[in-house]
Amino acid sequence: MASFPTETHRFQSFDGVELAWTEMGPGNEGARPVVLIHGYFSTAEVNWIKYGHAAKLATKGLRVIMPDLRGHGQSAKPHDPASYPRDVLMQDGLALIAHLGLADYDLGGYSLGARTIVRMLANGAAPRRVVLAGMGLDGLTHTQGRGRYFHRVLTNLGSFERGTPEWLTEAFLKTTKGDPEALLRILDTFVDTPRDAIAAIAQPTLVVSGVEDFDNGQAHEVADLIPNGTYREIPGNHMSAVTRPELGDAIADFLAA
Template sequence: MADFPTETHRFTSFDGVELAWHEVGKGRPLVLIHGYFSTAFVNWIKYGHAAVLAEAGFRVILPDLRAHGESAKPHDPAAYPPDVLMRDGMALIEHLGLSDYDLGGYSLGARTVVRMLANGAAPRRAALCGMGLSGLLATEGRGGYFRRVLTNLGSFERGSTEWMTEAFLKTTKGDPEALLLILQTFVDTPREKIAAMTQPTVVIAGAEDFDNGSAQEVADLLPDGRFVEIPGNHMSAVSRPELAAAILAFLRD
């Protein structure tokens, strides 16, 4: 596989907060959004997904969400209004002048994609990875879990789910205060809004991933949705080569 250099850029979002995005490859624009606690590098570059897609002829655009990665991590609660990640995503699309592009995300990234679609984003195709229906309809469910982790750091039994989540936070050098504020920005997407999203959409999830409910139910609700199962659970599926392969097969179809 060719070695694709990663370029890092910055822009000012709708409210003046500086955000980063990374690019790999040249060709058709494909915006991929990472998950909560993670970064563009960890989700999309580290395991080779971006390189696979770049080699297939895509300009892979990888934003670092607000409060994550190389983007700003303000501690002012006013910097975290409801749906701020959706607004940042829309601001990036506008900044780059994209009109004919594809859009995807993993976990919180997938939820952000759904929020963008619900608010007028118009990609050719969409990929929702690591996200089930309950994680779209009732966002507070997982938010409560992460709030518990972030407010009790250092207190969890070694090997527990919470301990593993905290360990992942350490590997990504996450900012607990900023990440806690992100939780107040989540917005539920009603079932009827999801059912009105007409873009061809692939819903990809690990066979053991039920952290956000059923991904199959998301695909079933979409007018033009299809479900692809890959190996792994919520934390491991993102590292599998089958993830990039499933995204690529869908975009090429």
């Protein structure tokens, strides 16, 4: 696989909070842009670059744009509750699209990134194609389910028995050098998306999920609800599927078709 350099940029979102995004691609002006949004606790580097997914897209000639969500990675991590209004991640995503002047682009995300994309679609985003990975229907329509789990982890750090799901979640937090206070604030921003808004997604949409991933409900139900939805299973659970080469293969095949 060809090797592509990465370059990190920053901009001020709609409310002045500084956000970062990393780009990878062939470098030609005609490269088609795809915006990929990472999951909760993660970063663009961990979600998309580390395991080779972004490089597979760049090899297909795509300009890969990977923001770090507010409170994550290289983006600002304010602790002020005023910096975390409801649906702020959706607003940040739309602000990045506007900042880059993207008119013809694709949009993909994993877990919280997929949920953020659905919120963007419900609020006017108009990509040509969509990838929703690591997200089931319950995680879109009832966001507080997983939110309660993460709240418990973040408010009880250091207390979990080794090997438990909570312990593994905390271990992942440490690897990404996450800021617990900022990440707690992110939980306040979640907004449910009604089924009819999901059913209104008109774009060709790939829904891809680990065969053992039930953390956010059933992913195939999302694909069933979207008129032009396609469901694809890959090996793994919610934490391991993102490390599998099959994830990058599935996204690259879909977007390059």
